[in-house]
Amino acid sequence: MTSERYNSREAEPRWQQYWSESRCFEAIEDVSRPKYYVLEMFPYPSGRIHMGHVRNYTMGDVIARFKRACGFNVLHPMGWDAFGMPAENAAMERGVHPKAWTYENIAAMRTQLKSMGLSLDWSRELATCDPSYYRHEQAMFIDFMKAGLVERKVSLVNWDPVDQTVLANEQVIDGRGWRSGAVVEKRELAQWFLKITDYSEELLQALDSLEKWPEKVRLMQRNWIGRSEGLRFSFDLEDEHGNLLNEKLTVYTTRHDTIFGASFCAVSADHELARRCSESDAGLVEFRREVSALGTSEENIERAEKKGYALGIYARHPFLAGTRLPVYAANFVLMGYGEGDIFGCPAHDQRDWDFARKYGLPILPVVAPRNVALQDPNEPFIEKEGADIVLVNSDFLDGMTVAEAKDEVAARFEAAGTGERKVNFRLRDWGVSRQRYWGCPVPVIHCPVCKIVPVPKSDLPVVLPEDVTFDKPGNPLLHHPTWRFVKCPQCGSDAQRETDTFDTFIDSSWYYARFCSPHASVPVEADAARYWMPVDQYIGGVEHAILHLLYSRFFARAMGKTHHLNWDEPFASLFTQGMVVHETFQLGNGEWVFPVDAVLKDGSWFHAKTGEPLTIGGIEKMSKSKRNVIDPESIIASYGADTARWFMLSDSPPERDIEWTEAGAEGAWKFTQRLWRLVNEASAFGSGEFKGEFGTAALELRRVAHRSLAAVTDDLSSLRFNRAIARIYELANALGSALATANPTADVAFVIREAADFLTLMFAPMMPHLAEECWKVLGHTRPVVETAWPKPLAGLIVDDEVTIAVQVNGKRRDEIKLPKGLAKDKIEVAVMQLEGVKRALDGKAVVKFIVVPDRIVNIVIGG
RNA sequence: GCCCUUGUGGUGGAAUGGUAGACGCGGCGGACUCAAAAUCCGCUAUCGAAAGAUGUGGGGGUUCAAGUCCCUCCAAGGGCACCA
Numbered sequence: 001m002t003s004e005r006y007n008s009r010e011a012e013p014r015w016q017q018y019w020s021e022s023r024c025f026e027a028i029e030d031v032s033r034p035k036y037y038v039l040e041m042f043p044y045p046s047g048r049i050h051m052g053h054v055r056n057y058t059m060g061d062v063i064a065r066f067k068r069a070c071g072f073n074v075l076h077p078m079g080w081d082a083f084g085m086p087a088e089n090a091a092m093e094r095g096v097h098p099k100a101w102t103y104e105n106i107a108a109m110r111t112q113l114k115s116m117g118l119s120l121d122w123s124r125e126l127a128t129c130d131p132s133y134y135r136h137e138q139a140m141f142i143d144f145m146k147a148g149l150v151e152r153k154v155s156l157v158n159w160d161p162v163d164q165t166v167l168a169n170e171q172v173i174d175g176r177g178w179r180s181g182a183v184v185e186k187r188e189l190a191q192w193f194l195k196i197t198d199y200s201e202e203l204l205q206a207l208d209s210l211e212k213w214p215e216k217v218r219l220m221q222r223n224w225i226g227r228s229e230g231l232r233f234s235f236d237l238e239d240e241h242g243n244l245l246n247e248k249l250t251v252y253t254t255r256h257d258t259i260f261g262a263s264f265c266a267v268s269a270d271h272e273l274a275r276r277c278s279e280s281d282a283g284l285v286e287f288r289r290e291v292s293a294l295g296t297s298e299e300n301i302e303r304a305e306k307k308g309y310a311l312g313i314y315a316r317h318p319f320l321a322g323t324r325l326p327v328y329a330a331n332f333v334l335m336g337y338g339e340g341d342i343f344g345c346p347a348h349d350q351r352d353w354d355f356a357r358k359y360g361l362p363i364l365p366v367v368a369p370r371n372v373a374l375q376d377p378n379e380p381f382i383e384k385e386g387a388d389i390v391l392v393n394s395d396f397l398d399g400m401t402v403a404e405a406k407d408e409v410a411a412r413f414e415a416a417g418t419g420e421r422k423v424n425f426r427l428r429d430w431g432v433s434r435q436r437y438w439g440c441p442v443p444v445i446h447c448p449v450c451k452i453v454p455v456p457k458s459d460l461p462v463v464l465p466e467d468v469t470f471d472k473p474g475n476p477l478l479h480h481p482t483w484r485f486v487k488c489p490q491c492g493s494d495a496q497r498e499t500d501t502f503d504t505f506i507d508s509s510w511y512y513a514r515f516c517s518p519h520a521s522v523p524v525e526a527d528a529a530r531y532w533m534p535v536d537q538y539i540g541g542v543e544h545a546i547l548h549l550l551y552s553r554f555f556a557r558a559m560g561k562t563h564h565l566n567w568d569e570p571f572a573s574l575f576t577q578g579m580v581v582h583e584t585f586q587l588g589n590g591e592w593v594f595p596v597d598a599v600l601k602d603g604s605w606f607h608a609k610t611g612e613p614l615t616i617g618g619i620e621k622m623s624k625s626k627r628n629v630i631d632p633e634s635i636i637a638s639y640g641a642d643t644a645r646w647f648m649l650s651d652s653p654p655e656r657d658i659e660w661t662e663a664g665a666e667g668a669w670k671f672t673q674r675l676w677r678l679v680n681e682a683s684a685f686g687s688g689e690f691k692g693e694f695g696t697a698a699l700e701l702r703r704v705a706h707r708s709l710a711a712v713t714d715d716l717s718s719l720r721f722n723r724a725i726a727r728i729y730e731l732a733n734a735l736g737s738a739l740a741t742a743n744p745t746a747d748v749a750f751v752i753r754e755a756a757d758f759l760t761l762m763f764a765p766m767m768p769h770l771a772e773e774c775w776k777v778l779g780h781t782r783p784v785v786e787t788a789w790p791k792p793l794a795g796l797i798v799d800d801e802v803t804i805a806v807q808v809n810g811k812r813r814d815e816i817k818l819p820k821g822l823a824k825d826k827i828e829v830a831v832m833q834l835e836g837v838k839r840a841l842d843g844k845a846v847v848k849f850i851v852v853p854d855r856i857v858n859i860v861i862g863g
Numbered sequence: 864g865c866c867c868u869u870g871u872g873g874u875g876g877a878a879u880g881g882u883a884g885a886c887g888c889g890g891c892g893g894a895c896u897c898a899a900a901a902u903c904c905g906c907u908a909u910c911g912a913a914a915g916a917u918g919u920g921g922g923g924g925u926u927c928a929a930g931u932c933c934c935u936c937c938a939a940g941g942g943c944a945c946c947a
Contacts, residue, residue: 223943332945342947351945426946651875726886805882810928812882850927856881860927
């Protein structure tokens with residue numbers, strides 16, 4: 001027994017060294033053992049870890065250590081998502097080379113992660129900016145090209161004028177670049193695309209099989225893919241004078257049932273028809289210019305304003321001879337969806353309604369609730385799903401339901417050969433070209449003779465040149481004096497390298513597979529992948545719910561098509577953890593203040609150095625801009641990694657946000673000390689076996705120990721860390737009480753040792769260093785990492801006596817202790833004797849007597 | 864606008880349709896101490912002296928029984944957004 005405090009500063013590095021030297025976390029394929037692959041989203045090497053990393057990697061580590069103890073062969077690797085703009089910004093701002101900056105950051109963050117005591121297999125570490133990683137990416141891209149998964153097309157792209165690069169649709173948020181925040185412009189550029197839309201249907205369908213993903217994420221992906229079933233058909237066109245034109249207008253619609261309510265057609269400003277008409281119409285030229293200048297961003301402000309420009313062309317109604325619909329170019333019609341044009345049915349669509357009101361077009365209701373007077377004529381009627389709605393004013397469709405009408409219209413178009421049923425998706429192909437330096441070079445050569453030539457695989461990797469400058473905007477690779485000038489590998493002509501690099505989302509779309517065989521000469525070794533894939537548990541922030549996770553799901557399929565991987569869904573189970581939030585402090589002038597500079601005096605906050613009063617702002621996600629950050633390194637230095645880990649798991653459920661508080665950290669630190677004291681005290685109670693009958697006191701503690709163990713096992717299996725921690729507190733409390741008993745008997749002494757053992761093993765996944773120290777104190781010679789998770793005895797988990805609550809008319813009136821599993825009639829007799837029951841019955845007759853075995857009794861009385 | 868999630872003590876949060884508030888923080892009281900820190904013990908939803916009554920965002924419903932299921936409204940958070 002010792003009265004000394006637990007010294008994390010001394011113990012933690014010692015155990016980290018032991019784990020490292022014993023190489024116990026290095027995973028080796030072993031087909032005779034069940035595997036478990038746990039992965040946290042790998043970090044961008046920004047330079048320092050933040051609390052979000054601590055939370056993310058702690059959760060993963062608890063799972064990894066728990067599964068290891070349960071007998072699984074665990075793979076728990078770590079790497080670096082190391083390409084990207086911040087490295088180039090550092091180069092431009094501070095003159096440091098992106099490569100040097102990145103690798104220094106990796107070294108610093110690796111040290112920090114190691115100080116957390118994570119059970120990582122560092123022998124599999126990888127960095128995406130390393131040629132040994134990206135050469136395989138290049139090889140796979142070439143294979144993707146051959147497999148028809150790559151397309152180069154001139155397209156209207158999102159151009160970020162600050163970063164001087166193209167952004168994917170997914171990277172444009174509210175019309176602004178996701179990184180720079182600059183208003184995005186439209187430009188036409190030849191770009192590389194990965195054909196993710198080839199898999200739209202499959203990526204959507206397979207979401208149903210991802211039962212261990214949060215429903216929220218699946219729903220977000222479903223909406224993003226955006227499948228809709230509709231009809232594509234053609235209108236005949238005529239000019240002002242009714243002369244049939246030699247072309248048709250093909251539209252896509254999901255509401256072909258409302259065809260009789262159509263009163264106009266509208267095409268996008270970029271539509272071919274609008275382009276052609278503008279050749280002879282200066283007003284239209286101006287209109288088109290206006291629309292494109294508006295861009296995606298300003299449109300938010302102008303949203304309500306629906307504008308159109310009549311083309312002087314008319315569409316003939318397919319079912320009403322003599323009826324014609326004016327065709328407009330309109331600002332609210334998107335070129336990128338369907339055919340880039342629509343027919344408008346103002347009575348049943350808000351936008352069409354607005355447009356029709358503005359331009360004085362007819363508004364004819366064609367669907368209405370059955371047997372109900374027509375709707376308010378001042379508003380469009382947008383019906384709800386499943387309501388009892390029928391067609392009206394619609395000729396041969398009158399009286400049909402919406403579904404019937406759709407069928408009928410589609411059938412008529414198909415019979416006439418002027419239309420077909422069609423499924424449309426919102427998902428676009430993935431533009432992967434970036435005009436940046438710090439990324440994986442696209443392994444392609446442009447030859448004036450052979451055109452596009454993939455770099456021969458024997459010439460891979462195409463290595464980024466290091467002698468580049470960052471003194472002007474744009475792509476440094478384009479400015480490099482020699483790098484891009486090469487001979488064509490096919491014909492030997494003077495040719496040029498592609499200077500675009502890949503979107504960094506490609507790097508992170510397959511790293512999970514590379515971890516299976518990080519040193520292999522092929523992207524992924526088949527045997528290793530067959531053993532380790534899929535990732536059994538993936539953990540990360542919900543901000544990646546769409547981009548990263550959808551790209552990864554696509555990439556796995558593309559790798560399947562090119563025989564690099566044999567697993568479609570890379571992440572069997574997904575967990576999205578909440579953020580770490582903190583109070584914000586502000587000076588009078590609005591400047592944000594770091595929490596370390598804020599001090600509490602007499603109930604008010606002041607700046608520690610200047611003494612200025614501070615105002616407390618909201619509790620928000622830790623961010624550099626608001627300065628409400630706590631540096632994990634200083635927390636680990638003062639409290640130890642175990643305390644930081646414990647705090648990250650306590651109190652808040654893991655999917656919810658957690659607020660970092662000094663008091664909470666202090667509380668976690670006190671508990672580590674308490675565990676240390678309890679275990680030391682318990683270790684004094686012999687170590688012998690106990691054979692014989694356990695007394696009541698011993699049995700009671702034993703029950704708590706085994707029950708806690710069962711509960712913690714269950715909670716850890718389902719990632720309910722906060723509940724597991726509550727159970728551990730309970731056992732610690734029970735053990736503390738038992739230790740306070742004067743002169744415990746031999747049976748109690750045995751149970752105290754057993755409880756201390758259980759307790760230590762139970763908190764070991766969360767506080768691994770402390771657990772190893774405690775385990776040693778308890779006299780064990782093999783470390784915790786080599787100790788199996790204990791199994792609770794079934795007989796001790798259930799009581800043979802249960803407390804049954806007694807209700808009268810649903811209100812709790814009394815309770816009674818009875819033997820478990822007592823027959824209903826016996827329970828009734830016993831319950832009727834209770835004082836509380838008699839009082840509540842007040843002599844009234846019992847109508848019904850409900851017994852839920854071993855839980856509750858409800859006596860229903862009249863009156 | 865559409866879709867989703869969440870509303871429980873002073874506070875973070877527990878609760879297979881079956882005793883609401885486990886466990887932690889905070890608070891109050893006590894022990895130890897010359898004293899403090901640390902530690903340990905007890906109490907801590909609200910009203911009430913008690914019996915009891917009330918109580919899981921508001922209103923309604925299903926049920927012997929509702930925080931939990933259904934309808935509706937309100938609030939907060941998130942996602943998508945001229946997607947035809």
